[in-house]
Amino acid sequence: MTDPLDRIASALERIAPAVPADADPLAHPAYIWRDGRLAAARKFDPLPLDLLLGIDAQKTALVEDFGRLADGFAAQDVLLWGARGTGKSALVKSAVSSVQAHGRKLALIEVAGMEGLRALFDRIDGLPRAFVLFLDDLGFDAGGDARALRSLLQGGAEARPANARLVVTANRRHLVPRDIAEQESAINPRDSVDDHLALADRFGLSLGFHVMDQAGYLAIVRAYADRFGLSFDPDDAVGWSTRRGGRSGRVAWHYITDLAGRSGKRLPF
Numbered sequence: 001m002t003d004p005l006d007r008i009a010s011a012l013e014r015i016a017p018a019v020p021a022d023a024d025p026l027a028h029p030a031y032i033w034r035d036g037r038l039a040a041a042r043k044f045d046p047l048p049l050d051l052l053l054g055i056d057a058q059k060t061a062l063v064e065d066f067g068r069l070a071d072g073f074a075a076q077d078v079l080l081w082g083a084r085g086t087g088k089s090a091l092v093k094s095a096v097s098s099v100q101a102h103g104r105k106l107a108l109i110e111v112a113g114m115e116g117l118r119a120l121f122d123r124i125d126g127l128p129r130a131f132v133l134f135l136d137d138l139g140f141d142a143g144g145d146a147r148a149l150r151s152l153l154q155g156g157a158e159a160r161p162a163n164a165r166l167v168v169t170a171n172r173r174h175l176v177p178r179d180i181a182e183q184e185s186a187i188n189p190r191d192s193v194d195d196h197l198a199l200a201d202r203f204g205l206s207l208g209f210h211v212m213d214q215a216g217y218l219a220i221v222r223a224y225a226d227r228f229g230l231s232f233d234p235d236d237a238v239g240w241s242t243r244r245g246g247r248s249g250r251v252a253w254h255y256i257t258d259l260a261g262r263s264g265k266r267l268p269f
Contacts, residue, residue, distance in 0.1 A: 026129055029100055030093075030108040033120050033133075044108070046093035047269055051227060052249065053220045055087055058207045062095040065205055069130045069165055070104035076204030077153055078167045085250030086209035088169040089136050096132055105129045110136065114149060117160075125161035133160070135168045153202035168203070214238065217247035224256040228267060232259055 023031060023040040030044035049059055062078065069075035080088040096108045109124075109131050111117065117133075124131050152160055160166060200206065212220075221237045224230075232255075240255040241247045260267050 022123070025107070025124055025127055025131075028107065029097070030110070032110050032112070033116065034112045036116050036119055038109070038120075038123060041108075041110070044093070044097070045269060046097045047090055049094045049098050051223060052087050052091055052094060053223055054212055054216050054249070055091060055209065058087075058091060058209065059095065061205060061207060062091060063098055065165075066095050066099045066106060066132060067102075067104065069132070069163075070099050070106035072130070072163075075165050077165050077202070078205045078207065079200060079203035080167070080169045080207045080209065081171070081200075082209030083211045083248065084171055085246070085248030086212070087249045088209050090249070092132070092134055092136075092167055092169065106132065108132045108134055110134045117152060121161050121164070124164055127163060129163065131164040133164050133166050135166065138168045138170050150199050150202055153199075212247050212249075214241075214247060217241060217252055220249050220252040221255060224252060225259070228256065228260060228265070230256065230259055230263060230265070232256075 022038040025031070025038060028040040028044075030041035032039045032041055049063070052059060058080070062080075065075050065078060080092065082088065093108065096106060099106045105128065107129060109120070111120065111133055114135075120133070149166075153166060218234055218237060221232060221234075225232045237252075237255055240258070241251050244251050244254070257267060
């Protein structure tokens, strides 16, 4: 006679949802790494590079770095830092898409957090494809929390694989906020400062993004409006940015989205 517990266990196995299989890491342009599983991004359709204005130097540097990675050459880990809404995340995705458009073997993997990064390294190590591991809007509450990432970049016993580079966006250049009390209490205050700067220094390529002036903001609005066949009033666009407390590419895009909606049009992005 079958043990009742065995029958219950078998029944639970039959009704339990199957664990989704990992997506093929060679088949899709972009992925999400979450809870130890690689899932294909449902839609990967970044803005064209030519619509990201006012950051030409950053565009050139990032596309060149990603191109080297895709071609199997030496490439840098990258930190994109600066004011919110200035195009850091958009540029990462657009740069990957630009490299892919030239037939080069590169994929984006958006990583939800530091947990499980080593498992991801094991998953992609040695594959005939290069990967941009994207950690968006990263920040740490204390210097100690950042040491794990430092060891993954350089200096640890097991670094990230040769076919992958870490790309991080952050609002702060140094990722870890400086604690004045900690600095003042340190035996050597310079040691405290150096510890906080050590993580940012591990990135071979650091790209800064800065708050734009009104002319730059209106140039972005105008480029979007021309691309999508919209007419706009500069005073209306400035008023929109004033109500939102700042000028940035993100604010410009939100304005264009609102303008398109008011004009009875759809946008492709």
